[in-house]
Amino acid sequence: MIERYDFAPLDGITRGVYRRVWQRRFGGADRLFIPFFSPTDQHVLTERDRRELLGSPGIPQVPQVMTCRAEDLVWAAELLRDLGFTEVNLNLGCPSGTVTAKGKGAGFLAEPEALDRFFDAACGRLCLPLSVKTRLGVQSPEEFARLLPIFDRYPITCLTIHARVKTEKYRGNVHLEEFAQALAQSRNPVCYNGDLRTVGETEAFAARFPAARAVMIGRGAVADPALFRKLRGGQPATRKELRDFLQELYAEYQRFYGQVGTAAQRMREVWFYLIHLFDDADRLNKKLRRFRSPGEYEAIEDAILRELPLRQDCQGELV
Numbered sequence: 001m002i003e004r005y006d007f008a009p010l011d012g013i014t015r016g017v018y019r020r021v022w023q024r025r026f027g028g029a030d031r032l033f034i035p036f037f038s039p040t041d042q043h044v045l046t047e048r049d050r051r052e053l054l055g056s057p058g059i060p061q062v063p064q065v066m067t068c069r070a071e072d073l074v075w076a077a078e079l080l081r082d083l084g085f086t087e088v089n090l091n092l093g094c095p096s097g098t099v100t101a102k103g104k105g106a107g108f109l110a111e112p113e114a115l116d117r118f119f120d121a122a123c124g125r126l127c128l129p130l131s132v133k134t135r136l137g138v139q140s141p142e143e144f145a146r147l148l149p150i151f152d153r154y155p156i157t158c159l160t161i162h163a164r165v166k167t168e169k170y171r172g173n174v175h176l177e178e179f180a181q182a183l184a185q186s187r188n189p190v191c192y193n194g195d196l197r198t199v200g201e202t203e204a205f206a207a208r209f210p211a212a213r214a215v216m217i218g219r220g221a222v223a224d225p226a227l228f229r230k231l232r233g234g235q236p237a238t239r240k241e242l243r244d245f246l247q248e249l250y251a252e253y254q255r256f257y258g259q260v261g262t263a264a265q266r267m268r269e270v271w272f273y274l275i276h277l278f279d280d281a282d283r284l285n286k287k288l289r290r291f292r293s294p295g296e297y298e299a300i301e302d303a304i305l306r307e308l309p310l311r312q313d314c315q316g317e318l319v
């Protein structure tokens with residue numbers, strides 16, 4: 001049975017403004033993960049990272065760190081403890097070339113021995129519980145057989161597994177067979193992540209994996225902001241609720257960036273996923289992808305909310 005629902009970190013989308021407004025308007029996740037920050041060589045927290053970490057107080061949140069150096073993680077944990085957080089999450093999943101070329105994110109999974117040394121050096125010195133968000137490997141999900149014994153040697157409060165490998169990024173089928181093995185064999189608690197978009201899909205997952213206690217959902221929750229609420233037996237989003245949510249989000253982005261153009265651009269990124277909540281969206285979606293001014297954006301959003309039928313359950317390719 002699923003006992004915990006986590007909102008995945010989506011860099012560029014679920015940043016502080018989004019998390020704050022979403023939590024106020026919808027909520028329903030047990031915890032929201034803050035997109036990663038990378039410690040600097042000088043161990044100084046940048047103003048931007050500080051604003052992001054402190055920008056949405058009062059919400060149950062887990063900050064995430066991306067590094068391949070044990071001393072960075074030890075430093076980050078102390079900093080995060082001082083900021084009031086109670087857990088630090090390590091990013092071993094990011095597939096972006098610029099990150100993996102530096103041996104970070106999913107790139108670290110290519111170096112199992114270095115990963116082992118990293119945990120060995122960090123774990124005894126961490127002042128916060130450590131959780132990890134990983135993939136099944138770099139090229140092939142079979143690599144996880146080599147990685148799991150490493151994770152097993154350390155006290156990881158939760159091992160969240162995005163059931164793809166680095167080269168697959170966020171597309172194609174998830175590897176549920178390999179996830180099943182990881183769930184059965186891991187000594188640490190496991191959380192599943194990948195392509196859960198609807199109540200039906202999440203219930204089907206829970207029925208197939210009765211031992212699973214936690215799931216993390218990202219794009220599906222941006223596509224349907226009421227998804228976590230529905231998973232707890234609550235109501236789908238109404239048109240009015242969506243309108244109020246989007247208006248507040250747009251206003252908050254304008255306040256945050258001080259520029260309506262940047263705010264409209266941010267809204268376009270949210271709509272990239274949210275459009276899946278509507279049927280017959282092709283024509284307006286094309287316009288949404290191409291608008292040039294905030295005024296155009298506002299008119300298209302208004303048309304979507306007035307004209308398009310709401311889906312009961314959001315489906316479709318999310319990438």
Ligand SMILES: Cc1cc2nc3c(=O)[nH]c(=O)nc-3n(C[C@H](O)[C@H](O)[C@H](O)COP(=O)(O)O)c2cc1C
Nearest residue numbers: 008009010011035036133162194195196217218219
């Ligand atoms: C735009 C975008 C940004 C992401 N940013 C992060 C991040 O900062 N940290 C992280 O661990 N994963 C990040 N991810 C991966 C998601 O947390 C999640 O693992 C992935 O979207 C699969 O889950 P989903 O199918 O429920 O969306 C990102 C994914 C996307 C699409």
